[in-house]
Amino acid sequence: MRKAFYNPARKLSAALVIVLFSVTGMAGSAYARSAPDSFADMAERLLPAVVNISTSQLVADRQGPDFQFPPGSPFEDLFRDFMERNGQGKDGDKAPHQHRATALGSGFIISPDGYIVTNNHVIDGADEISVTLHDNETLPAKLIGRDPKTDVALLKVEPKKDLPFVKWGDSDKARVGDWAMAIGNPFGLGGTVTAGIISARNRDINQGPYDDFIQTDAAINRGNSGGPLFNMDGDVIGINSAIYSPSGGSVGIGFAIPSAIAESVVDQIKEYGRPRRGWLGVHIQTVTDDIADSVGLDEAYGAMVADVTKDGPAAKAGIKQGDIILKFDGKKVESMRRLPRIVAETKIGKAVDVELWRDGKKKDVTVDLGELKEDTSADNTTKDKPEQQQTKPSGETTIDALGLKVANIDDELRQRFNLTDDTEGVIVTDVDTASYSAEKGVRPGDIILEASHQSVKDVAEVEKAVKAAQDDGKRTILMLIETSAGPRYFGLTLDKKDK
Template structure:
């Protein structure tokens, strides 16, 4: 008979060694002792932004009076008073944070809590108000570091290991919902490694502990009293908690906070590639065992990857000895790598793996220089005007060579070479994969194509080789991506 939970204890007791292995994973009879210990380290954040009153239009003209008229001075004084700048109003936001260094007064919160703030105030548990200095902030992970100076004794909490948390583990969330002051909620880890499209390094912990507006920037604790997450976002159609909250894992936050403390900004590693996910169809067309890794769609000229010889069409399967089991793991692994460090990168290229050495660059420096991953650098030869041809049909698409008229119609770059799609049959596999008129096919099976017959021939060759899909490199107004089209 299955075990039944009665008053928090299971009828079927766990083996002694299992209880010893995870003593802090079982819910205590009360969270009161833990909450009492942690509450002094959690602070409220009040940030305000000055917003000048909007002027009510141009100054009206003063009526004309005879020289020396007493009305002249009266109206001049009246209009001058009206045009004086109105008092500034303040827009205020409330959030949460926590002290990580009691000696130096460092406080961690969310970037969106203090973004664009003219004044930041940290409010301790005993309602002590302290003006805070913004040390640095990072919009990509939504983290900010503050510093306060006070003779008031502070209580700090340590970061824990978020990777050690398992789905089902108990957690405490402490914050300032709706500006009410310190508030404690309990729940479990509902899921790990959630991607909610909040930024390039999404790796959120999900919890059912109640998180509401004002909890942003507050800590999520394990039962050892260690911060394993920073509460950041909720999923809610109504705006209130529905039991789906998200926290930045501490292992991601620790490095960002350390960089903000040392440099006042982040200094992330940079590879210089634009990537996409490896689907089962793409993996099959590349001969890659298992659909893992990050497919390189384009490479930034003169970037670290380009200098190391990484090419569009390569699949990064290992970076600095770390497995890249899915696409979105690569940006985080690269970002966490020391700048100027030479690392081995294992890529899958044309049916086999090979390793190249890459000297990691700095992402922030690349952003300042406006460097972006770009497509092939082939230059159109002067006067290269493809003659009009009869469209060729294949894979449910009509294709033709690029003509000046088609370049203008579909906004195709002057230096772009390939085959343009002019029509896609509805309900075809090409339509299901999102291809549409105006897309330019640059490669088929990782080989360049210049005319529609090239595409048809390579598709036919893939069929004769009993391949299940064929890989296309497609450009859509400068956006390069690989598309695997099933051949069945």
């Protein structure tokens, strides 16, 4: 079975399509609620605040078949007339055509004056957006702003009278097993109610940097995207956004953007026309068990700083490459992917207390948080590092404990691995395919920059660091290695793997 995330708001043109749907959420309580006798009263109250969204845009295409009859064919004149009538030039030259493509989705009203929330992918690329209310009145909608990173968009209509609306709930209180109800516009049918439970929390489906989806088994299908997921108090705890399905239809695995993320994004779009997020200025990576062991951390948690942006908030606060961020603004960083969301949701300009792990002990620093700009990104320029074998470089040394061959960088190696003149460090020239280093992702052409938090400039310093770690009885050694994707820390096992 293949996994597919389908997009109900886009035209279906292939076997796999991207669909976004909703997840269920509920207000938590000390004890589980009993199953409701009926969802009818709640559905009747909430249906008027859920809308159908239709979009259209001009799409370029080409008319006519991609073939020609040969010169002299009895069908040549007929073929030419057909092409010209369909907007193509003589001799079958293809002229561009445009047609208006339409798509359907869902949304919900959050204020009586006509603010409507939906998914970004529902309205992405549209030049016309219209909203159909529960009483079948259709109004043109204006796009106030959108956020592709969380897949949230805010629209505005101008109603003649106050509209029914729904309130945000607290998705953080939603518990696995709570009942939830989704309302939306599946397949353009409008006003459809489905119910289920919250199946899981904190799902990462690789849709964006702030993934933290609620999973639900309430039926979600194409067209449900942008619709609300309600708890049993009738409050919105999620925006239906995506489904897991091999066919495009509901199989009981849907995902919703939690209100804890969506509400703040919507408020910022409403105030500024765009989301405003905190910025720390670090590139981070997962703290693996091997990395935790190599730095003396009892538990593998937090986010390891692989690189620090020059003159960014982290650099100004003294955060260094190799630090592990354990807490941010009083919140424990359970995993690497948790930190970007915590930072993004923190008030810009706030003086934030950060707890680090450095040199085998905890350290506290204070960071004045900056604002994330759209062009603020890592320098992820990749280097072309061909792995073809050539003559053995002078000074090449085998480090059996790591399953690596390393060498000092010389002109021959700069040319072979396409290195710049200012590249420093120790280059990996070969990796034993049966070694733990190969398993962790170390490749020929990678540059060893640090060993046990000490800069290394030649092979002898790498060998010295490895021996010192072995003499200290360590099972792993921490190394900072420049890979094709940028600098990254590796906790390398000091044992040759059995073949």
